[in-house]
Amino acid sequence: MFYDDLSPYAYPITEDGDVFTEVGTGTRFVTVRGAYRRLNIGWLEAGQPWTAGPAPAEFVSKLLTVLEEQAVNEALGLHECDLCPTPPDDAHPWHKPRPGLRRAGVGTGEIRVPGAPGTAYAAPSLIGHYVLDHGYLPPREFVDAVLAFDLRDRSAAYPSIAFPWIPDDAELYDALVD
Ligand SMILES: [Zn+2]
Structure with missing residues (x-):
């Protein structure tokens, strides 16, 4: 699915x-x-405009760390990259990069990066693949936000989640308890 960079996030589900x-x-x-x-950031789709360019190495490295440390909205299913010349192969594990790729072209979930106070960037996990394998260059304000994101900055109530704006009264579901 395609959303313009910096448009309001409205993933219906x-x-x-x-x-x-x-x-x-x-x-x-x-x-x-x-x-x-x-x-929205990085919701790319074939046939829709997006910006290519060299991404700063420090940004790429930090983005990959965010992708490792966060998992948001994972239950919404798999996103498949349709910029890749060949569609995903069912015989290949979806979460592993195919030969010639640095990141898998199929992903689940999203990430959230704090921006200006009260504003978070919402990107699909596939953004790592888009940057590394397709040369996607996100808007400068997102690049700056990723570089400025201190992953140790966490809410008091949810110190195990790498995002600072989890309210104390957020709703917790613990699958082990249930
Ligand atoms: Zn791709």
Whole structure:
């Protein structure tokens, strides 16, 4: 699916909030509603315009760290890259890069990067593949936000989630307890 960079995030299924998976346990899920506004970044699609260019190495490295440390809205299913010349092969594990690629062209979930106060950037996990394998260069303000993102900055109530704006009253679902 395609959304213009910096347009308001309106993924219909998640209108009721962002679900952060606690990376590490994978069993606790925190739903955040209305704590920040969301701007789209990196929702690319063949036939739609996007910007290519050299991404700063420091940005790429930090982006990959964010992708490792965050998991948002993972239950919404797989996103497939349609910029790749050949479609994903069912016989190949979807989460592994195919030969010639640095990142898998299929991804699940999204990331959130804090921007100006009250605004978070909302990108699909595939953004790593788009940057590394297709030369996508996100808007400068997103590049700067990723570089400025201190992943140790966390809410008091949810220190295990690498995002600073989880409200204390966010709704927790613990699969181990249930
Ligand atoms: Zn691709």
